[in-house]
Amino acid sequence: MSSVDWKNYEPVLIPNIKDIHEIDVYTKNGGYSALKSVLTDKSKWADQKSVIEEVKKANIRGRGGAGFNAGLKWSFMPPADGGPRYLACNGDESEPGTFKDRKIFEYNPHIFIEGALIAAYAMEVTAIYVYIRGEYKVYIDMMEKAIQDAYDKGMIGKNIFGSDYSVEMYVTGGAGAYICGEETSMLESLEGKRGYPRVKPPFPAQKGLWGRPTTINNIETLAHVPNVINKGADWFSSIGAPNHPGPMLYGISGHVNRPGVYELPSGIPVLDLINEVAGGVKNGKKLKAVIPGGSSTPVVRADQLNGITMDADSLRDVGTMVGTAGMVVMDEDTDMVDMLWRITHFYHHESCGQCTPCREGTGWLEKIMLKIKNGNGEIKDLDLLLDITTQMEGRTICALADAAAWPVRHTITRFRDEFEARCKKSVHAVA
Amino acid sequence: MTYEFTKEDLEEIEKIKAKFPEVMPATLPTLWVAQNRFGHVNPDVQRLVAKTLELPEAHVHGVATFYTQYYKEEKGKHVLDVCTCLSCQLCGGYDILEHLEKTLGIKKGETTEDGMFTLNEVECLGACGYAPMMQITNDSYINNLTPEKVDSVVETLKKGEKPDYEQIEMPLRKVK
Numbered sequence: 001m002s003s004v005d006w007k008n009y010e011p012v013l014i015p016n017i018k019d020i021h022e023i024d025v026y027t028k029n030g031g032y033s034a035l036k037s038v039l040t041d042k043s044k045w046a047d048q049k050s051v052i053e054e055v056k057k058a059n060i061r062g063r064g065g066a067g068f069n070a071g072l073k074w075s076f077m078p079p080a081d082g083g084p085r086y087l088a089c090n091g092d093e094s095e096p097g098t099f100k101d102r103k104i105f106e107y108n109p110h111i112f113i114e115g116a117l118i119a120a121y122a123m124e125v126t127a128i129y130v131y132i133r134g135e136y137k138v139y140i141d142m143m144e145k146a147i148q149d150a151y152d153k154g155m156i157g158k159n160i161f162g163s164d165y166s167v168e169m170y171v172t173g174g175a176g177a178y179i180c181g182e183e184t185s186m187l188e189s190l191e192g193k194r195g196y197p198r199v200k201p202p203f204p205a206q207k208g209l210w211g212r213p214t215t216i217n218n219i220e221t222l223a224h225v226p227n228v229i230n231k232g233a234d235w236f237s238s239i240g241a242p243n244h245p246g247p248m249l250y251g252i253s254g255h256v257n258r259p260g261v262y263e264l265p266s267g268i269p270v271l272d273l274i275n276e277v278a279g280g281v282k283n284g285k286k287l288k289a290v291i292p293g294g295s296s297t298p299v300v301r302a303d304q305l306n307g308i309t310m311d312a313d314s315l316r317d318v319g320t321m322v323g324t325a326g327m328v329v330m331d332e333d334t335d336m337v338d339m340l341w342r343i344t345h346f347y348h349h350e351s352c353g354q355c356t357p358c359r360e361g362t363g364w365l366e367k368i369m370l371k372i373k374n375g376n377g378e379i380k381d382l383d384l385l386l387d388i389t390t391q392m393e394g395r396t397i398c399a400l401a402d403a404a405a406w407p408v409r410h411t412i413t414r415f416r417d418e419f420e421a422r423c424k425k426s427v428h429a430v431a
Numbered sequence: 432m433t434y435e436f437t438k439e440d441l442e443e444i445e446k447i448k449a450k451f452p453e454v455m456p457a458t459l460p461t462l463w464v465a466q467n468r469f470g471h472v473n474p475d476v477q478r479l480v481a482k483t484l485e486l487p488e489a490h491v492h493g494v495a496t497f498y499t500q501y502y503k504e505e506k507g508k509h510v511l512d513v514c515t516c517l518s519c520q521l522c523g524g525y526d527i528l529e530h531l532e533k534t535l536g537i538k539k540g541e542t543t544e545d546g547m548f549t550l551n552e553v554e555c556l557g558a559c560g561y562a563p564m565m566q567i568t569n570d571s572y573i574n575n576l577t578p579e580k581v582d583s584v585v586e587t588l589k590k591g592e593k594p595d596y597e598q599i600e601m602p603l604r605k606v607k
């Protein structure tokens with residue numbers, strides 16, 4: 001069992017300070033001091049590398065879904081050659097079940113802006129782009145204002161804090177396409193094109209925006225950076241689960257009494273999150289299943305959850321992932337066939353269509369699931385579905401195909417009875 | 432009908448262009464300027480965008496058709512985008528969609544005869560904790576929907592008013 005003391009946790013990412021979203025309040029409460037420190041305190045931060053090393057040591061695992069060490073990612077940028085270099089901040093937030101970055105935009109935009117500026121300095125970036133999904137119109141407006149305020153105070157622009165570092169920062173909106181959250185698709189979209197993911201290599205650190213070195217980070221990932229600089233890597237890595245440390249924004253939705261976004265340490269027991277934090281399953285019903293971190297993370301049965309905590313290692317033990325920590329809770333009356341059909345519909349709708357296994361595969365998954373949902377499926381269709389998932393995984397340009405395949409594979413395996421019960425008895429069936 | 436940008440629009444487009452090292456990245460934001468001005472980006476509007484940015488029409492058309500938020504044809508005055516994705520499905524999104532189909536007398540994808548409302552079923556809008564929910568004409572989110580709440584929103588829109596922005600706190604956050 002985890003010993004994470006979440007009950008006494010004081011939020012640091014979105015602290016309990018009134019109007020912290022305003023730049024003056026943010027600054028009065030120590031805001032932008034981390035940026036000032038890295039730019040001017042040469043005794044503490046000798047060079048850019050020292051900043052990257054500290055962030056690497058903190059082990060901020062990417063909060064966009066893949067969980068990659070942010071500082072390590074920054075270290076992949078090639079040496080500066082005098083040309084433009086970019087940081088692209090991923091605020092696409094389109095994975096079903098995920099609704100956390102919007103809280104940063106609304107309640108503490110400057111901690112993100114400060115984090116992005118520190119990241120930009122560390123990687124010698126010349127311009128920062130913040131890509132926000134088009135549906136988040138209000139948050140795009142809020143971010144535009146926050147960035148303008150930061151410009152007005154001299155936090156962004158020429159010679160920040162009198163240093164020789166200068167950088168520009170821009171907000172730009174999407175226009176409705178889940179795939180644009182995939183990092184190279186986002187770069188295409190930023191370049192004003194259709195969001196078709198790029199073949200890797202070359203990786204964005206080599207050839208990103210306009211062919212120049214680019215790093216992509218999630219909004220929450222960057223928002224953790226100022227605290228790491230102020231309080232140190234050891235402070236960050238002492239919070240929550242040792243191998244997946246730090247504060248975390250959990251988004252909880254579905255059949256719970258108190259859905260919403262919560263800032264708590266990583267590594268909380270899943271059952272505590274549901275029963276205590278989110279007020280338990282609605283209408284006194286029993287828990288049936290949980291999708292821990294967005295629609296692509298495999299579903300887990302309630303009986304598998306004892307002692308499981310919200311971090312990569314523990315969730316791997318039950319064959320799933322942290323993803324975006326956007327948890328979807330399902331009560332005992334949830335129809336897993338309907339639920340899975342809706343997920344297959346989503347991925348089919350959102351496949352960009354570049355790769356045959358994904359374009360055709362997501363279509364077949366949806367079609368067969370619809371047939372089963374309507375009571376016309378046969379048991380052999382379940383095996384066909386599983387077979388299609390193996391033909392999709394690892395064979396495509398981006399990970400959308402995998403993200404579409406995993407829920408199918410794992411929901412069927414973990415709730416096979418329910419799927420079989422929905423199928424017609426067929427001559428080909430074994431039972 | 433011929434479409435033309437106003438002087439203000441053109442100024443905004445210049446500002447957009449200044450954000451980027453090339454002109455192509457201005458495609459998406461300029462399509463937004465156009466849609467905000469004309470209510471849609473039909474082929475004529477796409478042509479105007481292409482001409483204004485001096486980009487190939489095929490490029491602008493390709494972009495406009497890739498992204499779901501651009502209206503490639505005229506829509507109702509208010510577009511109701513009801514989310515039925517994962518969390519919204521679990522919390523009754525399909526009931527909301529059905530309720531609207533009944534109230535408005537149209538099916539999803541259709542527009543009412545008086546041109547007031549278009550009804551759509553959409554994918555996750557990033558409001559999963561406040562399900563079921565809908566977005567109105569690419570703008571306000573209306574959360575925690577019930578049939579009664581839906582009815583009152585429809586009435587508000589009919590009166591020509593805009594529903595209020597719903598601020599939703601983080602449940603454990605105790606602001607001092």
Ligand SMILES: Cc1cc2nc3c(=O)[nH]c(=O)nc-3n(C[C@H](O)[C@H](O)[C@H](O)COP(=O)(O)O)c2cc1C
Nearest residue numbers: 062063064090092093094181182183217218221399
């Ligand atoms: C289909 C697909 C959709 C994605 N959507 C998002 C998203 O909406 N937001 C996000 O931050 N990352 C998303 N990602 C992950 C990004 O590709 C990338 O890994 C991430 O933004 C990197 O930031 P991080 O290392 O800070 O997490 C998506 C990935 C895939 C394959």
Ligand code: SF4
Nearest residue numbers: 352354355358396398
């Ligand atoms: S895997 Fe799917 S979404 Fe990704 S590039 Fe290929 S077709 Fe497009």
Ligand code: FES
Nearest residue numbers: 514519556558559
């Ligand atoms: S599932 Fe409806 S907003 Fe996310």
